[in-house]
Amino acid sequence: MHGEFKVPGGKLVVVDLAVADGRLADVRVSGDFFLEPDDALPAIDAALTGLPVTSGATDIAAAVTAALPEGASLLGFSADSVATAVRRALKRATQWSDYAWELVHPGPLDPLMHLALDQVLAEEVGDGRRNPTLRIWEWDQPAVVIGSFQSVKNEVDPENAAKYGFRVVRRISGGGAMFMDAGAIITYSIYAPIDLVQGMSFADSYAFFDEWAVLALRSLGIDASYVPLNDIASPSGKIGGAAQKRLGNGGVLHHVTMAYDMDGNRMSEVLRIGREKLSDKGTKSANKRVDPLRSQTGMSREQIIERMIETFRDLHGLTEGSLTDAELASAAELVETKFGTDAWLYRVP
Known part of the structure; x- marks a missing residue:
């Protein structure tokens, strides 16, 4: 499943994932945003993998935030924008x-x-x-x-x-x-x-x-x-x-x-x-x-x-x-x- 969200005034967030036994699997977040340090991205992927497909936007964003290493810097996107892309991948959010x-x-x-x-x-x-x-x-x-x-x-x-x-x-x-x-x-x-x-x-x-x-x-x-x-x-x-x-x-x-x-x-x-x-x-x-x-x-x-x-x-x-x-x-x-x-x-x- 594939979801995208263009942050207003910011960058594009893309999420590719699968679903297994009612949970997110093989989650991969990508986009043209900026993120430091580099190992923050696989940490986000790992935090999202295993979440129930029924997770709300607040829960998804919280999982992303909790996974970020201390001092991580997100430029052009946010935990909320990742949540939107995830829900779009799951067809739980729509586009214009x-x-x-x-x-x-x-x-x-x-x-x-x-x-x-x-x-x-x-x-x-x-x-x-x-x-x-x-x-x-x-x-x-x-x-x-x-x-x-x-x-x-x-x-x-x-x-x-x-x-x-x-x-x-x-x-x-x-x-x-x-x-x-x-x-x-x-x-x-x-x-x-x-x-x-x-x-x-x-x-x-x-x-x-x-x-x-x-x-x-x-x-x-x-x-x-x-x-x-x-x-x-x-x-x-x-x-x-x-x-x-x-x-x-x-x-x-x-x-x-x-x-x-x-x-x-x-x-x-x-x-x-x-x-x-x-x-x-x-x-x-x-x-x-x-x-x-x-x-x-x-x-x-x-x-x-x-x-x-x-x-x-x-x-x-x-x-x-x-x-x-x-x-x-x-x-x-x-x-x-x-x-x-x-x-x-x-x-x-």
């Missing part, structure tokens, strides 16, 4: 090309519908009723989207939010507040089965899901890179941030918001971004953290989105799709029963 990806890009929707659709579409993919999907968001009204675990009063200045017409809503994923001004941001969601990131750490899966977007930005002349845990940035500053939610039915939601032409001064009035939040960003004001795509490309928002769609299609395949009546109805119901309620918005006051 294993799926028929669909594009959903409807017109502007109410902010609450956007959030409800994230839950609905992730559930649909997890249950196998929808193909894995890339959705591009459109906005015609401003909103502040706070993370699942953020405090409303700590994150938003209510008077300034009302002054500028920003509605405050809460999403199901963690992470920080998203300042969503109409026509000023680019947001996309990916709905995928958990098998696509099987064996990856959360940190690795963030970079994995957004590697195509970084490549799209680079094709536009932006020196973009992924900054752990969840930022896309350039030498000029932060471009965007990602958030992720894994559902119990096997669906994964991963979404990203990037600044196109954001008013940083207004953002700093609406959001309560304190000194502690900025302490590791190397700046004293919120607006200097914003790095609009417009200033770096000179292109319209629509042109940038089109390049991103083209890049995804070239890399992973993509066909035109649409939202079904049932999905829209389910989302509308969630707006009424969950996302539009004070109980949800103020679950963390």
Whole structure:
């Protein structure tokens, strides 16, 4: 059996193995990574040989780590990436090309519908009723989207939010507040089965899901890179941030918001971004953290989105799709029963 995993921003890890009596046999790890000392590689092979085929990614990675000699150095890969390659060899993890990806890009929707659709579409993919999907968001009204675990009063200045017409809503994923001004941001969601990131750490899966977007930005002349845990940035500053939610039915939601032409001064009035939040960003004001795509490309928002769609299609395949009546109805119901309620918005006051 043969499995491969290209570490986002790193090297290729390859695992060849056999299975005997329900356990891994004749395991051989290879790739274009760097590893010191040399005898660490056969130690990894030996540690993997004999593991039950039912071993989870955490157990596989732990076996690799335990086998490493003191002072070993892994460059371009990790124990988690070896685990992913092993599980792919066992057909317990998948690749982008294993799926028929669909594009959903409807017109502007109410902010609450956007959030409800994230839950609905992730559930649909997890249950196998929808193909894995890339959705591009459109906005015609401003909103502040706070993370699942953020405090409303700590994150938003209510008077300034009302002054500028920003509605405050809460999403199901963690992470920080998203300042969503109409026509000023680019947001996309990916709905995928958990098998696509099987064996990856959360940190690795963030970079994995957004590697195509970084490549799209680079094709536009932006020196973009992924900054752990969840930022896309350039030498000029932060471009965007990602958030992720894994559902119990096997669906994964991963979404990203990037600044196109954001008013940083207004953002700093609406959001309560304190000194502690900025302490590791190397700046004293919120607006200097914003790095609009417009200033770096000179292109319209629509042109940038089109390049991103083209890049995804070239890399992973993509066909035109649409939202079904049932999905829209389910989302509308969630707006009424969950996302539009004070109980949800103020679950963390």
